[in-house]
Amino acid sequence: xxxxxxxxxxxxxxxxxxxxYRSKAQFNWxxxxxxxxDKELVKIxxxxxxxxxxxxxxxxxxxxxxxxxxxxxxxxQVNRIADLELAPPEIYSKPYKYRVRYxxxxxxxxxxxxxxxxxxxxxxxxxxxxxxxxxxxxxxQDTYNKAWNREIITCLAITEVSHGSNTKRCRxxxxxxxxxxxxxxxxxxxxxxxxxxxxxxxxxxxxxxxxENHGLQGFLVPIxxxxxxxxxxxxxxxxxxxxxxxxxxDNGFVMFNNYRIPRENLLNRTGDVTPEGVxxxxxxxxxxxLGAVLESFSAGRLGIMQESSNTLSHAAVIAxxxxxxxxxxxxxxxxxxxxxxxxQLHQWRIFPYLAxxxxxxxxxxxxxxxxxxxxxxxxxxxxxxxxxxxxVSEIHALVSSSKPLVTWTARDAIQESREACGGHGYLRxxxxxxxxxxxxxxxxxxxxxxxxGQQASNWLIRQWKNAKVxxxx
Amino acid sequence: xxxxxxxxxxxxxxxxxxxxYRSKAQFNWxxxxxxxxDKELVKIxxxxxxxxxxxxxxxxxxxxxxxxxxxxxxxxQVNRIADLELAPPEIYSKPYKYRVRYxxxxxxxxxxxxxxxxxxxxxxxxxxxxxxxxxxxxxxQDTYNKAWNREIITCLAITEVSHGSNTKRCRxxxxxxxxxxxxxxxxxxxxxxxxxxxxxxxxxxxxxxxxENHGLQGFLVPIxxxxxxxxxxxxxxxxxxxxxxxxxxDNGFVMFNNYRIPRENLLNRTGDVTPEGVxxxxxxxxxxxLGAVLESFSAGRLGIMQESSNTLSHAAVIAxxxxxxxxxxxxxxxxxxxxxxxxQLHQWRIFPYLAxxxxxxxxxxxxxxxxxxxxxxxxxxxxxxxxxxxxVSEIHALVSSSKPLVTWTARDAIQESREACGGHGYLRxxxxxxxxxxxxxxxxxxxxxxxxGQQASNWLIRQWKNAKVxxxx
Numbered sequence: 043x044x045x046x047x048x049x050x051x052x053x054x055x056x057x058x059x060x061x062x063y064r065s066k067a068q069f070n071w072x073x074x075x076x077x078x079x080d081k082e083l084v085k086i087x088x089x090x091x092x093x094x095x096x097x098x099x100x101x102x103x104x105x106x107x108x109x110x111x112x113x114x115x116x117x118x119q120v121n122r123i124a125d126l127e128l129a130p131p132e133i134y135s136k137p138y139k140y141r142v143r144y145x146x147x148x149x150x151x152x153x154x155x156x157x158x159x160x161x162x163x164x165x166x167x168x169x170x171x172x173x174x175x176x177x178x179x180x181x182x183q184d185t186y187n188k189a190w191n192r193e194i195i196t197c198l199a200i201t202e203v204s205h206g207s208n209t210k211r212c213r214x215x216x217x218x219x220x221x222x223x224x225x226x227x228x229x230x231x232x233x234x235x236x237x238x239x240x241x242x243x244x245x246x247x248x249x250x251x252x253x254e255n256h257g258l259q260g261f262l263v264p265i266x267x268x269x270x271x272x273x274x275x276x277x278x279x280x281x282x283x284x285x286x287x288x289x290x291x292d293n294g295f296v297m298f299n300n301y302r303i304p305r306e307n308l309l310n311r312t313g314d315v316t317p318e319g320v321x322x323x324x325x326x327x328x329x330x331x332l333g334a335v336l337e338s339f340s341a342g343r344l345g346i347m348q349e350s351s352n353t354l355s356h357a358a359v360i361a362x363x364x365x366x367x368x369x370x371x372x373x374x375x376x377x378x379x380x381x382x383x384x385x386q387l388h389q390w391r392i393f394p395y396l397a398x399x400x401x402x403x404x405x406x407x408x409x410x411x412x413x414x415x416x417x418x419x420x421x422x423x424x425x426x427x428x429x430x431x432x433x434v435s436e437i438h439a440l441v442s443s444s445k446p447l448v449t450w451t452a453r454d455a456i457q458e459s460r461e462a463c464g465g466h467g468y469l470r471x472x473x474x475x476x477x478x479x480x481x482x483x484x485x486x487x488x489x490x491x492x493x494x495g496q497q498a499s500n501w502l503i504r505q506w507k508n509a510k511v512x513x514x515x
Numbered sequence: 516x517x518x519x520x521x522x523x524x525x526x527x528x529x530x531x532x533x534x535x536y537r538s539k540a541q542f543n544w545x546x547x548x549x550x551x552x553d554k555e556l557v558k559i560x561x562x563x564x565x566x567x568x569x570x571x572x573x574x575x576x577x578x579x580x581x582x583x584x585x586x587x588x589x590x591x592q593v594n595r596i597a598d599l600e601l602a603p604p605e606i607y608s609k610p611y612k613y614r615v616r617y618x619x620x621x622x623x624x625x626x627x628x629x630x631x632x633x634x635x636x637x638x639x640x641x642x643x644x645x646x647x648x649x650x651x652x653x654x655x656q657d658t659y660n661k662a663w664n665r666e667i668i669t670c671l672a673i674t675e676v677s678h679g680s681n682t683k684r685c686r687x688x689x690x691x692x693x694x695x696x697x698x699x700x701x702x703x704x705x706x707x708x709x710x711x712x713x714x715x716x717x718x719x720x721x722x723x724x725x726x727e728n729h730g731l732q733g734f735l736v737p738i739x740x741x742x743x744x745x746x747x748x749x750x751x752x753x754x755x756x757x758x759x760x761x762x763x764x765d766n767g768f769v770m771f772n773n774y775r776i777p778r779e780n781l782l783n784r785t786g787d788v789t790p791e792g793v794x795x796x797x798x799x800x801x802x803x804x805l806g807a808v809l810e811s812f813s814a815g816r817l818g819i820m821q822e823s824s825n826t827l828s829h830a831a832v833i834a835x836x837x838x839x840x841x842x843x844x845x846x847x848x849x850x851x852x853x854x855x856x857x858x859q860l861h862q863w864r865i866f867p868y869l870a871x872x873x874x875x876x877x878x879x880x881x882x883x884x885x886x887x888x889x890x891x892x893x894x895x896x897x898x899x900x901x902x903x904x905x906x907v908s909e910i911h912a913l914v915s916s917s918k919p920l921v922t923w924t925a926r927d928a929i930q931e932s933r934e935a936c937g938g939h940g941y942l943r944x945x946x947x948x949x950x951x952x953x954x955x956x957x958x959x960x961x962x963x964x965x966x967x968g969q970q971a972s973n974w975l976i977r978q979w980k981n982a983k984v985x986x987x988x
Contacts (some may be wrong), residue, residue, distance in 0.1 A: 103754075104580065105757050106579075106582070106757060108581070109578065109579070127776070155649060172536050174679060201938070205843070206981045208844050208852070210848075211844075211852065261559035282942065283942060283943065283944060284578050284579060284942070284943035284944075285941050285942055285943060285948075286933075286941050286942075286943060286947075286948030286951075287941075287948075352839065368677075370680045371676065372683045372976075379681070387969070391965070396775075398598060400887075451932070457930075459925070460759075460955065461963075461964070461965075464959050464963060465674070465956070465959055465960070467959075468758050468760075468955065468956050469755065469756060469757070469758055469759075470756065470759060471756060471757075474759075475758075475759030475760075475952065475955075478759075479948065479952075482933065482941065482948075483938070483941050485934050486934060486937050486938055486941065487938070489935060490934075491934070492860060492864070492934075496860070515936075
């Protein structure tokens with residue numbers, strides 16, 4: 043495609059006071075934009091933003107809504123997004139990598155508009171269906187379809203009050219009762235959708251009637267009637283309350299009191315319980331396999347990094363634009379004042395984050411490519427699942443070291459940008475407060491940054507040990 | 516006083532799960548508390564907290580109020596505080612240092628309960644009356660009394676849309692008209708009290724009828740009728756909108772259209788305009804004197820440092836207590852889990868902030884002592900005002916280097932504490948989000964931290980130059 047035509051993918055910026063600085067650029071900024079991001083993906087995003095501009099439900103709000111209003115708005119947006127069919131049906135017949143890239147770009151576009159919405163969809167649709175695909179079998183296809191078509195709102199219930207990082211020690215148990223062919227489960231905490239979810243993909247320790255512990259397993263657990271949203275008997279469910287940000291998401295708690303679910307609700311891709319109550323694993327090391335399955339969460343971490351690098355750009359651009367327009371002091375006491383972007387101190391404060399925004403966008407893009415190609419390759423090969431488990435620890439180490447880097451850099455960029463915009467940066471209208479409050483949990487969820495850093499270090503030490511063993515000395 | 520009796524100043528902590536760790540201490544924590552802060556001042560604070568505990572208007576809110584509700588609440592609190600007479604009348608006959616220390620402790624106590632309230636009082640009562648005292652004369656006594664007794668709500672109007680740090684270039688002018696003995700003033704921005712203030716202490720460039728510019732001067736400018744709170748004709752005033760935090764304070768804008776104020780409203784301690792329109796200064800260098808007067812703002816910066824060091828303690832204590840109670844993983848995979856405070860990584864993350872909280876509390880206390888003693892000495896001597904102007908640049912340099920240190924350390928402590936408390940730290944109930952949003956402007960107001968840092972460096976370079984000139988080499 044000729045370069046002139048490629049540039050039309052990126053719309054012009056409105057003319058205004060920034061033109062003076064923009065006209066000094068020694069390169070075409072649209073070309074630069076297309077270096078940072080793939081042209082096709084840029085096009086997907088702008089198309090979505092154009093469509094959402096005419097949707098009142100997605101118009102910016104000028105004052106912080108109440109927590110309940112934020113939740114209602116996000117829930118309505120999820121439904122409206124389903125109607126809008128942002129993903130054209132034909133992408134589902136395309137190869138894995140193409141399809142996931144497309145969906146990731148939709149997520150990025152939505153995240154830039156409404157962070158709560160994108161997280162709500164990512165957890166309730168993306169993460170749920172991906173996990174179901176990885177852990178379930180054909181008997182869970184109906185639930186998969188309903189979640190994908192937004193007929194049911196879903197959530198992923200892993201974390202408990204006392205167990206976040208240490209999932210292996212979670213206390214929720216599911217005991218199989220051969221007489222009724224049901225499981226019993228007890229007490230769990232914080233899924234995603236504590237006000238509206240009708241179905242949870244819940245992790246619990248599986249016990250068979252003989253008292254044997256079969257480790258953490260996934261279960262489909264109906265929470266509420268999808269029509270009335272009233273909880274089923276035996277389920278106590280509610281919202282955990284106001285958060286610092288992302289209040290559009292209704293994080294909830296759920297407790298089970300002798301609550302029974304059918305045997306078929308066990309996600310049985312790697313092992314199953316027979317009607318008689320015998321646990322049968324299709325793999326020799328089901329624990330390891332579960333690790334691989336949980337690795338589908340790497341996609342979630344990549345999504346967070348994509349969102350974070352966008353947030354970083356967002357903050358840096360606010361600070362740079364403000365610095366170009368804001369004048370204060372000057373070389374001559376009584377002469378014209380000077381844009382603060384001209385001051386070395388100010389450049390030293392904000393330019394590194396502008397550079398980081400570019401570097402991290404490119405590197406997160408590259409890392410996503412590697413991840414998607416690996417998964418695609420594993421799907422194409424007969425021993426694909428095993429292939430994936432072999433390299434899963436390397437991908438995990440890469441993602442575990444990168445997610446802290448990207449999210450912490452974005453965190454610091456937002457703060458420096460807020461301060462660099464002075465009092466005006468403290469106005470809600472500057473958007474830096476919203477960016478900070480909504481970005482904040484990225485340092486914690488899908489793996490606490492410090493814990494992830496240790497996992498990456500652990501992997502590195504293992505490599506060193508292996509290399510030492512193999513070396514002839 | 517025997518040590519046992521001294522300890523009664525600090526109330527006991529409630530018994531609970533933290534007792535196990537507390538009982539391991541090798542020192543008495545109450546004694547340590549009294550090392551960090553003067554016993555008398557600790558007593559003042561606890562007395563205030565005890566009194567406020569029975570006041571419904573000061574009860575903690577469990578969900579974020581709307582911006583308007585926050586403003587209404589803070590305004591009601593200001594009135595209620597006046598009724599409560601937290602400062603006993605006898606302190607006003609005590610020496611300067613004693614009196615100001617007492618008032619500073621009240622401010623610290625209120626800040627810990629309601630940050631918006633303390634800022635509202637600090638700006639509308641403390642800063643206003645202090646500035647009036649420094650810049651005004653006996654003809655402004657009536658306004659002083661009304662502000663002190665909360666009969667009028669006041670604000671300090673310095674900043675403009677385009678001028679924050681560079682106050683010398685502010686565009687608001689006041690021109691004296693000898694025919695009516697009035698000033699005219701035009702356009703100003705952001706005082707403190709944009710919804711309720713009836714009187715502003717406003718800084719504007721003074722022009723006499725001959726067109727001569729007499730620099731930045733202070734004026735008392737009536738804004739609204741104190742009974743109806745309706746703005747006076749010629750005054751356009753309103754709220755600047757939602758902020759990231761401190762929404763209890765109604766930051767406002769005000770514009771003047773040929774608005775006239777009487778000649779006597781000029782704050783004339785350092786210079787005055789005669790009825791005929793001649794400017795007469797009582798000092799040879801009124802510009803320098805204004806600098807000294809503005810130095811009364813050092814008290815404001817010290818107040819910010821006191822508040823910041825308290826905020827830092829507050830955040831560090833939340834993180835340390837959580838770390839003592841929160842258990843996750845352990846040395847034995849299936850054995851008991853271990854408090855996260857036992858992990859080196861976690862200690863490395865939060866203990867430095869605990870240490871910083873102690874160090875900064877002590878150093879801010881010491882710096883406040885030096886400041887108050889200096890001012891008290893200058894008041895006692897006949898050439899006191901000149902004495903003060905001589906050392907003002909040294910105090911300014913001290914405060915300008917310390918305010919960034921304290922406020923940035925507090926900022927980082929809040930963030931690290933938020934992350935160290937994981938998802939629970941992201942709940943509003945943990946209070947870390949409120950601390951962050953309310954503390955944030957400390958890095959900007961009363962002198963942007965980066966600008967203050969440069970002022971301190973500037974002073975240091977001057978010392979070096981002077982030393983070089985004086986040295987025999």
